[in-house]
Amino acid sequence: MIMVIIPPMQRLTIQRQAILDLINSSNRHWDAEEVNRELSDRGQSVGIATVYRGLTALEEAGLIEGIQFYDRKRYERADKSHHDHMLCTVCGHIEEFSHEKIEALQEAIALEKDFEMTGHQLVLFGLCAVCRNASK
Amino acid sequence: MIMVIIPPMQRLTIQRQAILDLINSSNRHWDAEEVNRELSDRGQSVGIATVYRGLTALEEAGLIEGIQFYDRKRYERADKSHHDHMLCTVCGHIEEFSHEKIEALQEAIALEKDFEMTGHQLVLFGLCAVCRNASK
DNA sequence: TGTATAATGATAATGGTTATCATTCCACCC
DNA sequence: GGGTGGAATGATAACCATTATCATTATACA
Ligand SMILES: [Mn+2]
Ligand SMILES: [Mn+2]
Ligand SMILES: [Zn+2]
Ligand SMILES: [Zn+2]
Numbered sequence A, B: 001m002i003m004v005i006i007p008p009m010q011r012l013t014i015q016r017q018a019i020l021d022l023i024n025s026s027n028r029h030w031d032a033e034e035v036n037r038e039l040s041d042r043g044q045s046v047g048i049a050t051v052y053r054g055l056t057a058l059e060e061a062g063l064i065e066g067i068q069f070y071d072r073k074r075y076e077r078a079d080k081s082h083h084d085h086m087l088c089t090v091c092g093h094i095e096e097f098s099h100e101k102i103e104a105l106q107e108a109i110a111l112e113k114d115f116e117m118t119g120h121q122l123v124l125f126g127l128c129a130v131c132r133n134a135s136k
Numbered sequence C: 001t002g003t004a005t006a007a008t009g010a011t012a013a014t015g016g017t018t019a020t021c022a023t024t025c026c027a028c029c030c
Numbered sequence D: 001g002g003g004t005g006g007a008a009t010g011a012t013a014a015c016c017a018t019t020a021t022c023a024t025t026a027t028a029c030a
Helices: A014-024 A032-041 A048-060 A100-112 A129-134 B014-024 B032-041 B048-060 B100-112 B129-134
Strands: A064-068 A073-077 A084-088 A094-097 A116-127 B064-068 B073-077 B084-088 B094-097 B116-127
Touching: A014 A032, A014 A048, A014 A064, A014 A073, A032 A048, A048 A064, A048 A073, A100 A116, A100 B100, A100 B116, A116 A129, A116 B100, B014 B032, B014 B048, B014 B064, B014 B073, B032 B048, B048 B064, B048 B073, B100 B116, B116 B129
Parallel strands: A084 A116, B084 B116
Antiparallel strands: A064 A073, A084 A094, A116 B116, B064 B073, B084 B094
């Protein structure tokens, strides 16, 4: 399961650098298609396959952070401390949060279940403040 | 985002009953293809499109529980109390756990961020006890 | 400067899921 | 009991995010 062989990144090519710069210069959570389109708009078009490979390689190298959302993978800057996400199911807005206690309790329960945790994913679904106000 | 129009289930047909019975008679987390194959093996074959529609309808009716895992959606009995999951990235084994405190803290942080939480998903990734022992 | 290997990009393929549509089923009415 | 309209089915096509293929290009370095 979830077994993908990722060859280590050897070269930070101009394409990968462009992807990295784009992600590092924003607080957004980008999917591959958005990166592809934005780079095209900026006149430094990168092939969609290269975008996918670049994102995978950059994540593997720890230069960006990947999160598997509902149906697509998104990437964000890696220079933020660990956090989880709230996803508005109406407008798609992503809110970030971090909670020491929740993190600690996850570790505790993994230990208790004899499970060697290598990662986790916590996403809260619901309505952001804007959408909630709009719907009443 | 995540906006699917689900017509309410009107009839619990024999196909849907078969899907429901299958899921209710086990503790497994089934994906659509597994349901399809198992029902075929039992001689009560149900078309794959009908399986997908049935699973969606049964979930919508609250008769089964759906969880979006890594790359596919899985379904389990709804008559268990709420819990989250640990997924072994080597063998695919799914371990269940529930943690009052984590649930409560999620509610708290949502409130704090003015976010109306309608659901959440917590998955811990890692190695189950069996796979950890096997790999050393 | 040559060579081996990595990376690119166009494109095909994959795989899970949803849409289409002709057919069948079923609840309800007469 | 037969007719009818809406719901469900199932075969199949389409969709869509992602990965694989492969010929071409770039790059490190012997
Ligand atoms: Mn984030
Ligand atoms: Mn479960
Ligand atoms: Zn919103
Ligand atoms: Zn395992």
